[in-house]
Amino acid sequence: MNVRKPLAPLRQSLLIPDDWRPCLDLDRASLGGLWSASQWQIELADQGRPGVGLWRGEHLLAMACGWLVLDELHITLVAVAPEQRRRGLGGRVLEALLEIARASGALHATLEVAPGNGAAVALYRRCGFLDAGLRRGYYRNGDDALIQWLRLTASKDEEPGCG
Template identity: 50%
Template sequence: MEGSQGQNEPRPLGIEDLEACLALDRMALNGLWTSKQWTRELTDDHRIALGIEDAESQLIALAAGWLVADELQITAVAVAPHQRKQGLGTQIMKALIQRGGIAGAVQASLDVASTNRAAIALYASLGFVTTGSRRKYYRDGSDALLQWLKIENSRDIHTDQTDNSNTFRH
């Protein structure tokens, strides 16, 4: 199904998307993960990986996470540099949180570089709050901010934010 700007709606990613995930990872995340790590992300039953393709079927956004008990641990979010500031990050994150909620997650967590202002703003707009940090966590020496989101009524979730209370309307 096509979105308003010629992009498709988020769809589940599988092992057949490995090369596209690796390419987007290199382009947007400076090669954060290896082929082995992406293979695990795309094949493990406890993980969720979603992607958005452009009109030419090129992967331009992805989000991934894994379910641990009642938590969705978001492990990767990437948008192709030439596609940023078009709402794709919001779209893919909402879809991932919704999938996690349907699978039983009542909260979501992630870490984000303290220097990544765009990602911090995106996550804040979705209701994530910073609960801690890890000093010099990333390869470049930047700190990680630990962020959490409460997912209310996760089995029947819509991603319309009602206020700044760190919840989503059901």
């Protein structure tokens, strides 16, 4: 008899220094390894660099990280496990990160994304990000980066949803 086992519920939490290994693993699986182990440890230890993770049990399924600099959140990455994509998880962690930025007094958010990454560009546009410019040859492989910008309001209710 084939009986389906129910999935554990999803748990959203702030990323903490002890989460460096799951972050490194998800980074490698979904983004090809942007940061090293030591970079992840530094990132997660800095209070000015918030991160949000979406977990099922001990498995990190999605994360969004950024740097708070004065009145800006600079989003450094949004990653979703390849087998979990197209389920709204990226939008969930991005919305949570934007809420942290609002609560911290950030007035706007910025990010860079490869113009050819259609799924990411579509997600950011659903969240209300606008194109602000292009950085030529920005990425290691020589690809350009589309700069996007979002004005953050005091209330999440005034923002477009990322879902």
